[in-house]
Amino acid sequence: MTLDLPANPNAAAVAADRAHVWHHLTQHKPFETRDPRVFVKGQGLRVWDAEGRQFLDGVSGGVWTVNVGYGRARIAQAVAHALTEMNFFAQTTGSVPGAQFAEKLISRMPGMSRVYYGNSGTEVNEKAWKMIRQIAVKRHGGRKSKILFRERDYHGASITALSACGQGQRVRDYGPFTPGFVEVPHCLEYRAQWGEGDHAGSYGERAADAIEEVILREGPDTIGALCLEPITAGGGVITPPMGYWERVQQICAKYDILLHLDEVVCGLGRTGTWFGYQHYGLKPDFVTMAKGVASGYAAVACLVTTEEVFDTFKDAPEDEMSHFRDISTYAGCTAGPAAALENMAIIEEENLLENTRNMGDRLMDNLRALQENHAAIGDVRGKGLFCGAELVADRSTRAPLAEAQVQRVLAECQARGVLIGSTARAMQGLNNTLCLAPSLCVSADEIDEITSTLDQALTRVLG
Numbered sequence: 001m002t003l004d005l006p007a008n009p010n011a012a013a014v015a016a017d018r019a020h021v022w023h024h025l026t027q028h029k030p031f032e033t034r035d036p037r038v039f040v041k042g043q044g045l046r047v048w049d050a051e052g053r054q055f056l057d058g059v060s061g062g063v064w065t066v067n068v069g070y071g072r073a074r075i076a077q078a079v080a081h082a083l084t085e086m087n088f089f090a091q092t093t094g095s096v097p098g099a100q101f102a103e104k105l106i107s108r109m110p111g112m113s114r115v116y117y118g119n120s121g122t123e124v125n126e127k128a129w130k131m132i133r134q135i136a137v138k139r140h141g142g143r144k145s146k147i148l149f150r151e152r153d154y155h156g157a158s159i160t161a162l163s164a165c166g167q168g169q170r171v172r173d174y175g176p177f178t179p180g181f182v183e184v185p186h187c188l189e190y191r192a193q194w195g196e197g198d199h200a201g202s203y204g205e206r207a208a209d210a211i212e213e214v215i216l217r218e219g220p221d222t223i224g225a226l227c228l229e230p231i232t233a234g235g236g237v238i239t240p241p242m243g244y245w246e247r248v249q250q251i252c253a254k255y256d257i258l259l260h261l262d263e264v265v266c267g268l269g270r271t272g273t274w275f276g277y278q279h280y281g282l283k284p285d286f287v288t289m290a291k292g293v294a295s296g297y298a299a300v301a302c303l304v305t306t307e308e309v310f311d312t313f314k315d316a317p318e319d320e321m322s323h324f325r326d327i328s329t330y331a332g333c334t335a336g337p338a339a340a341l342e343n344m345a346i347i348e349e350e351n352l353l354e355n356t357r358n359m360g361d362r363l364m365d366n367l368r369a370l371q372e373n374h375a376a377i378g379d380v381r382g383k384g385l386f387c388g389a390e391l392v393a394d395r396s397t398r399a400p401l402a403e404a405q406v407q408r409v410l411a412e413c414q415a416r417g418v419l420i421g422s423t424a425r426a427m428q429g430l431n432n433t434l435c436l437a438p439s440l441c442v443s444a445d446e447i448d449e450i451t452s453t454l455d456q457a458l459t460r461v462l463g
């Protein structure tokens with residue numbers, strides 16, 4: 001089906017985009033001879049570009065964001081109401097939508113108690129790290145200031161977030177970086193770093209022990225926090241191996257290290273629970289979230305922490321420097337929490353967590369069935385509607401498929417009307433994982449449409 005549009009009504013916008021907009025993560029040379037893609041309409045999981053072409057969106061707005069799908073008028077109405085009542089005041093004060101969303105969010109996060117608003121995933125991650133640095137000053141004479149991050153994880157685009165980035169291609173050319181961030185090894189069993197004899201227990205325990213080795217090398221009294229994605233997203237959809245999280249939690253407790261979980265992708269239902277960490281019974285000190293918080297209907301991000309952390313910042317009211325001295329202007333916009341509240345209501349009323357688990361199982365089953373027929377699918381990973389298929393040139397050696405070939409698979413899907421994603425320009429030689437993450441309201445037919453299209457694309461590109 002194509003949209004019934006009059007002759008190219010968006011031509012002027014496309015020309016303006018081509019002339020003046022600099023797209024993210026994009027090499028613009030090709031747009032000297034052809035138009036960039038401009039999307040003009042979305043409904044459910046379908047989007048239409050300026051040419052009127054329709055696509056089934058298998059990655060929720062390209063970057064795991066539009067959790068409740070496109071065209072939700074009730075979110076727009078809630079935002080309109082918030083804006084006409086009181087659009088903004090600095091977040092040094094409160095707002096009705098901000099208070100209501102915080103209460104609702106905390107009710108779904110047992111053990112957590114305080115919400116700190118921000119604008120983006122990058123920004124709330126940095127806010128967590130500022131808190132961790134200040135806690136180091138307050139409790140440890142400034143010593144426990146280092147923050148551990150993991151190879152293949154990503155936490156944002158600023159220079160400091162890139163200082164905590166485990167993806168070589170993302171950081172290249174952008175240094176020098178912020179000191180005090182230390183990398184620990186990844187936990188992707190398919191790309192296991194240690195030989196069989198090197199771990200008596202499970203691979204997951206071995207990968208967690210590798211974190212302890214870094215802690216001991218650096219000195220436990222210098223490490224303030226460990227920052228991890230519950231399931232690594234852009235680094236290859238890496239689901240943690242058995243035994244990993246239990247050991248990680250023990251290690252944090254043993255060395256008095258705060259646990260910061262970056263739920264920017266997993267948060268708000270993507271994996272079939274409200275948060276990814278809730279699958280593993282973790283007790284984090286900081287949880288950061290963005291993307292799915294308001295499904296892209298407004299820009300809002302949150303840092304959620306415990307009452308214990310919160311209390312640390314009101315311990316010395318007579319000291320004018322003891323509270324958290326941080327502000328972001330746009331965190332006072334009420335559109336964000338108003339949209340987030342409605343987004344959460346939709347997830348609950350439409351049972352989208354359950355749908356995510358059911359449709360996620362179907363997506364994983366379909367991918368595993370494709371793996372039987374396509375030798376190029378080396379590994380299939382995922383949880384809920386957060387799935388990845390790692391493509392290889394040779395299944396026996398696990399040699400990664402070249403990035404250009406992976407991109408051809410994406411292009412073939414797109415030519416057939418389905419948008420999927422992949423790891424791209426993140427890790428040299430390892431940009432070979434397809435990403436599939438449709439909106440949480442996806443139907444069984446839509447899941448099958450995504451995987452049957454992928455089937456055709458793989459046959460076309462790789463035989």
Ligand SMILES: Cc1ncc(COP(=O)(O)O)c(C=O)c1O
Pocket residue numbers: 063119120121122123125154155156157229233234262263264265290291
């Ligand atoms: C796990 C993770 N953390 C943080 C970010 C950064 O979020 P933002 O782009 O909103 O700054 C991203 C973005 O993709 C992400 O995947």
